[in-house]
Amino acid sequence: PRRWTGLVWRTTLEQIRFGGAQALPLLSVAALAVGLLIVTQAGTYVPLEYAPGLVATILVRDVIPLVVAVVLIGRTGTAIAVELGGMQLSGEVDALQVMGLPVEHVLVLPRLVAGVVASGLLTVYGLAVGTVLGYLAARLLQPIPFGLESLGNAISGADISLALGKSLLFGAVIALVGVREGLAVSGSHRLLPRAATRAAVRGFTLVLVLN
Secondary structure (H helix, E strand, O other), X not given: OHHHHHHHHXXXXXXXXXXXXHHHXXXXXXXXXXXXXXXXXHHHHOOOOOHHHHHHHHHHHHHHHHHHHHHHHHHHHHHHHHHHHHHHHHOHHHHHHHOOOOHHXXXXXXXXXXXXXXXXXXXXXXXXXXXXXXXXXXXXXXXXOOOHHHXXXXXXXXXXXXXXXXXXXXXXXXXXXXXXXXXXXXXXXXXXXXXXXXXXXXHHHHHHHHO
């Protein structure tokens, strides 16, 4: 019903804020660290003509999407499992159904949309931090034989499209695994930590397989 649209919208925005905006400090450190490491190693051990392309391929296509996924698994996936598991045990899920609110619209859809949106936005941010700030930090530590412009030219539209495609898929999988594990909780609140652990392990396993 249209009268519940506001509730779904508010829940979605809250999930995006928690999974996206509040994850920026952690992602900043992680993306800067991996960018610094990859640029430094490529500048030291890889021939000049291959170094920019290698950095672009490894950092953009694989590492940054995986770093974003790890951040989301640790924050969003486990939080969703614990939150929905608590709602399941306290009877809130049953109460929503009695009120005529479909669980898939009120609980699942906002978290799925938020997981996809947050993952995409964090990936764009992580790519900027990992490539630009990672390169500049590497330059402060040692001479890098290629310039930032060469690195930027080596990053193609296909690289960015693949990174975003992976991240959107990862975000959806992480959210759905968290929802599934949370709604599967029954019996005792002592099972909530197990649900969080299963959400993290299964989410990370699926992300690795999909990658």
